[in-house]
Amino acid sequence: MTFDFATRLRPNLPPGAARWGGFPPFNFIGGHNDAENLPAEALRAAADRVLAREGTTLATYQLESGPMGYRPLRHFISEKLARRAGMTVDPEDILVTTGSLQGLDLVNGAFLEPGDTVIVEEATYGGTLTRLQRLGVNHVGVPVDQDGIIMDALADMLNEMAGRGVKPKFIYTVPTVQNPTGGVMTEARRRTLLERAGQNDLMIFEDDCYADLLWEGQRPPAIHALDTDGRVIYCGSFSKSIAPALRVGYLIAPWEAMSRMLPLKTDAGSGALEQMVLAEYAPDAFHSHVETLCVALKAKADATVAALEEQFGTTAEFDPPRGGIFLWVTFPEAVDTTRLAEIAGAEGVAINPGAEWVADPATGRNKMRICFANPSPEVLREGIAKLADICHREFGVPERSANVAR
Amino acid sequence: MTFDFATRLRPNLPPGAARWGGFPPFNFIGGHNDAENLPAEALRAAADRVLAREGTTLATYQLESGPMGYRPLRHFISEKLARRAGMTVDPEDILVTTGSLQGLDLVNGAFLEPGDTVIVEEATYGGTLTRLQRLGVNHVGVPVDQDGIIMDALADMLNEMAGRGVKPKFIYTVPTVQNPTGGVMTEARRRTLLERAGQNDLMIFEDDCYADLLWEGQRPPAIHALDTDGRVIYCGSFSKSIAPALRVGYLIAPWEAMSRMLPLKTDAGSGALEQMVLAEYAPDAFHSHVETLCVALKAKADATVAALEEQFGTTAEFDPPRGGIFLWVTFPEAVDTTRLAEIAGAEGVAINPGAEWVADPATGRNKMRICFANPSPEVLREGIAKLADICHREFGVPERSANVAR
Numbered sequence: 026m027t028f029d030f031a032t033r034l035r036p037n038l039p040p041g042a043a044r045w046g047g048f049p050p051f052n053f054i055g056g057h058n059d060a061e062n063l064p065a066e067a068l069r070a071a072a073d074r075v076l077a078r079e080g081t082t083l084a085t086y087q088l089e090s091g092p093m094g095y096r097p098l099r100h101f102i103s104e105k106l107a108r109r110a111g112m113t114v115d116p117e118d119i120l121v122t123t124g125s126l127q128g129l130d131l132v133n134g135a136f137l138e139p140g141d142t143v144i145v146e147e148a149t150y151g152g153t154l155t156r157l158q159r160l161g162v163n164h165v166g167v168p169v170d171q172d173g174i175i176m177d178a179l180a181d182m183l184n185e186m187a188g189r190g191v192k193p194k195f196i197y198t199v200p201t202v203q204n205p206t207g208g209v210m211t212e213a214r215r216r217t218l219l220e221r222a223g224q225n226d227l228m229i230f231e232d233d234c235y236a237d238l239l240w241e242g243q244r245p246p247a248i249h250a251l252d253t254d255g256r257v258i259y260c261g262s263f264s265k266s267i268a269p270a271l272r273v274g275y276l277i278a279p280w281e282a283m284s285r286m287l288p289l290k291t292d293a294g295s296g297a298l299e300q301m302v303l304a305e306y307a308p309d310a311f312h313s314h315v316e317t318l319c320v321a322l323k324a325k326a327d328a329t330v331a332a333l334e335e336q337f338g339t340t341a342e343f344d345p346p347r348g349g350i351f352l353w354v355t356f357p358e359a360v361d362t363t364r365l366a367e368i369a370g371a372e373g374v375a376i377n378p379g380a381e382w383v384a385d386p387a388t389g390r391n392k393m394r395i396c397f398a399n400p401s402p403e404v405l406r407e408g409i410a411k412l413a414d415i416c417h418r419e420f421g422v423p424e425r426s427a428n429v430a431r
Numbered sequence: 432m433t434f435d436f437a438t439r440l441r442p443n444l445p446p447g448a449a450r451w452g453g454f455p456p457f458n459f460i461g462g463h464n465d466a467e468n469l470p471a472e473a474l475r476a477a478a479d480r481v482l483a484r485e486g487t488t489l490a491t492y493q494l495e496s497g498p499m500g501y502r503p504l505r506h507f508i509s510e511k512l513a514r515r516a517g518m519t520v521d522p523e524d525i526l527v528t529t530g531s532l533q534g535l536d537l538v539n540g541a542f543l544e545p546g547d548t549v550i551v552e553e554a555t556y557g558g559t560l561t562r563l564q565r566l567g568v569n570h571v572g573v574p575v576d577q578d579g580i581i582m583d584a585l586a587d588m589l590n591e592m593a594g595r596g597v598k599p600k601f602i603y604t605v606p607t608v609q610n611p612t613g614g615v616m617t618e619a620r621r622r623t624l625l626e627r628a629g630q631n632d633l634m635i636f637e638d639d640c641y642a643d644l645l646w647e648g649q650r651p652p653a654i655h656a657l658d659t660d661g662r663v664i665y666c667g668s669f670s671k672s673i674a675p676a677l678r679v680g681y682l683i684a685p686w687e688a689m690s691r692m693l694p695l696k697t698d699a700g701s702g703a704l705e706q707m708v709l710a711e712y713a714p715d716a717f718h719s720h721v722e723t724l725c726v727a728l729k730a731k732a733d734a735t736v737a738a739l740e741e742q743f744g745t746t747a748e749f750d751p752p753r754g755g756i757f758l759w760v761t762f763p764e765a766v767d768t769t770r771l772a773e774i775a776g777a778e779g780v781a782i783n784p785g786a787e788w789v790a791d792p793a794t795g796r797n798k799m800r801i802c803f804a805n806p807s808p809e810v811l812r813e814g815i816a817k818l819a820d821i822c823h824r825e826f827g828v829p830e831r832s833a834n835v836a837r
Contacts, residue, residue, distance in 0.1 A: 026663050027660060027685075028632075028634065028660045028661050028662035028685075028792070030684075030685065030687050030688040030691070033542050033600060033601075033634055034542060034691055035540070035541060035542055035543060035544045036544070038691055038694070038695075039694040040539060040694070041690035041693075041694070042498070042689075042690045042691075042693040042694050043690075044523070044686075045497030045498055045499065047495075047497070048495070055491075055492055056455070056492065056699075057490060057491040057492060058491075059490060060487040060488070060490035060491070060799065062490075063486065063489055063490040065482055065483075065486025065487045065489065066482075066483075067481060068482060068486060068489075068704075069478070069479060069482035069486060072475070072478040072482060072704075072708075073475060073478070073479055073725055076471055076472075076475035076478060077471075077475060080469065080471025080472070080474060080475060081466040081467070081469045081471045082466070082676070083469055083471065083474075083674035083675070083676040083677060084463060084464045084465060084466035084468075084469040084674060084675065084676070084805060085454070085461075085463040085464075085466070085675060085676065085805060086461055086462065086463060086670075086675040086676055087676060088676050089453075089454070091451030091453070092448070092449065092451055110695070117450070123529060123678075123698060124698060124699055126697065126698055126699055127698065130697075134441070135440060135441060135444060136439050136441055137441060138441045138442070150698065155697070156697070162551060163441070194439060195439075208481075217792070225634060226434075228434065228436070229557050233526060254433060254434045255433050255434050256434035263658070264492075264699075268490060268703075269489070269490065269491060269492040269699070270488070270489040270490070270491065270492055270493065270494050270700060270703030270704070271489060271672050271702065271704055272529075272698065272699070272700065272701065272702045272703070273702075278436075279433075279436065280450075281436050281437065282436040283448075284447035284448045284449075285436070285440055285444055285447050286446075287447075287448040288444070288445040288446070289444075289445070289448070291527060291532065291536075291558065291561070291562070292530060292532055292533065292678065293462075293532055293675070293678070294528055294668075294676060294678065295674075295676060295678065296529070296677065296678045296701075296702035296704070296705050297674075297676030297678070298474075298478075298676070298677055298702075298704055298705045298708060299702050299704045299705060302704060342738075358770045365833075386786065399490060399491060412635045413621070418483075429790035
């Protein structure tokens with residue numbers, strides 16, 4: 026007899042996972058980073074120093090820093106945000122999280138209940154959309170361009186909602202190196218966003234997890250930095266700037282909000298070794314590392330742009346990203362990227378279909394996200410050529426003259 | 432104007448957190464471990480080796496091992512469980528979790544909904560009780576002694592529940608170094624438990640997170656090892672055996688169950704550096720480390736027992752633990768440990784009041800849990816003397832002749 030777990034499951038669970046089969050040869054999803062620019066040696070030296078000096082503090086949960094996280098790391102985060110994002114934050118108001126994803130979970134857990142409404146950018150991080158769906162929360166997408174949320178559209182949306190008696194719980198935005206568009210909300214729009222939020226008594230959740238990877242133009246102050254009302258909750262991450270497999274992010278909120286989120290963090294502290302090593306590594310090395318990394322990422326973005334142009338010509342439309350690790354591509358209407366992702370995935374080319382990265386799946390039908398940070402330029406070129414072959418075969422896009430072999 | 436977060440909170444949140452004020456001087460709570468036996472140097476050497484060899488794999492989420500966790504660590508866990516717990520587990524069926532607490536969350540998330548009932552040991556881990564309460568799940572406590580769940584009581588309880596048409600979702604048990612009693616369920620009772628579960632078509636959730644710290648008697652095979660029906664989900668941890676601040680645990684279940692829990696693990700992988708360092712450290716050092724640690728913990732348990740006997744005499748009743756890091760103490764009825772914990776806490780002596788560690792708070796009113804692993808024997812003695820003074824002052828227990836100054 027074998028026990029039947031299926032009869033005991035909670036209803037409405039997500040579909041079951043499949044066994045993991047390894048990374049595909051052309052892996053253009055997942056937010057991985059450039060292995061050549063992973064500062065492994067410097068992290069190794071940092072681990073060596075910090076474990077020699079205070080390794081035995083691992084004997085207590087949360088080291089000797091309490092539930093907000095390793096104190097030297099919170100100090101570094103405070104300094105980094107002052108220098109790079111114009112923010113003034115007391116280290117005592119910074120919560121170290123197990124990746125910025127835990128920050129999303131804490132904010133959602135404290136503020137959202139089924140039936141609530143959240144405003145998101147119309148193209149946005151898929152993991153946020155999945156989280157909101159699982160919580161039974163409605164999301165409404167506001168139009169964006171490469172300069173961020175379109176403020177007139179937001180005003181119209183807020184008026185329309187007010188007319189229906191709907192008060193959104195918050196506006197979730199990724200203003201700096203937007204996921205997936207790679208755009209950056211201008212300072213003027215950030216100020217307008219704060220005004221609109223003020224007029225409508227709304228909270229803002231600013232997800233700045235890619236912000237350190239900007240390589241084009243000046244980084245505007247964080248929305249948090251421009252906020253005079255204390256209505257912004259802010260999260261960030263070291264996953265994108267140092268190493269995705271290190272699970273270290275941070276969440277910043279006024280204590281009134283933080284004190285209600287903190288009891289939902291029932292994990293007995295975020296991983297201490299990762300916090301210690303980062304805190305030891307970062308003060309000397311973070312800023313110069315990020316500078317080098319951005320150069321490498323820009324080169325990969327350029328290689329991706331060149332490969333897309335070579336393979337797809339004008340049938341792949343996109344704005345070159347201003348930073349980050351991904352590119353948001355629009356194909357002609359004929360192309361259904363959900364099907365393309367399925368077919369290409371079976372042939373070793375993994376892409377994010379647009380429908381999973383937009384508030385209204387219909388608007389993402391012919392779009393895709395390409396993550397370019399991890400593959401080499403050669404793999405990028407080869408994979409995009411393969412994707413173009415498959416796309417041509419299945420959807421007739423890009424067009425090709427019949428007698429030209431590729 | 433300051434934005435008012437309080438008006439946006441979800442209803443029924445736990446009370447707000449207070450700012451952390453540092454560890455109390457006599458810290459007898461929290462599951463911390465012995466700093467002198469923290470293998471900091473060996474972890475440092477392991478970090479050095481593994482980062483030199485494969486540090487750049489941190490550039491991909493989940494390294495190159497997929498969502499179940501770092502493969503070499505899963506291999507070690509499989510070998511360790513075979514050697515120490517008599518279990519046969521394929522590394523492909525082991526999920527590395529961010530502490531065993533994440534294992535609890537995944538099991539609860541996949542199987543429990545509000546109104547469900549779970550059977551727990553009548554004295555059990557407070558964090559499990561809090562989790563069940565927050566989920567709106569009923570828990571019913573079955574009596575235990577130092578040999579584990581009392582099987583006749585379980586049979587009666589199951590009959591009584593069946594009569595009411597209640598089918599518990601699972602039985603949650605900490606069979607090896609039970610928290611908080613320090614007892615060990617005998618092999619005979621483990622077999623009976625499996626029989627009863629079979630007769631009643633029940634799933635068992637075995638939490639073995641203290642099991643490596645047994646110092647007295649033979650460790651019985653895990654319930655999982657004796658199970659022929661595949662009805663046991665098993666979790667464990669390195670927090671207790673290596674370092675609490677490292678957040679590395681593991682969850683084991685048949686793929687039918689695991690495949691439904693895995694999609695609830697939306698953290699983009701558990702911390703990779705901690706997994707890598709542990710996997711590098713453990714094969715050579717784990718078993719001998721645990722042996723040394725147990726000797727040290729037994730000495731601290733002995734010091735605690737001696738201090739309790741000296742200070743409280745017969746008014747503190749307890750069974751000397753067979754392993755682990757805590758002692759479960761019963762005082763005379765006059766002592767209300769919730770009040771004692773509050774008063775002693777204000778004077779720098781932190782204890783776990785029994786009411787938070789039992790299924791029915793009334794039964795824990797005069798009980799307390801003492802964690803002895805972290806304080807030095809001197810601090811243990813001094814803190815317990817202070818606790819006895821406070822307890823005498825507030826409750827007249829222990830009795831003291833009026834003219835003897837302590």
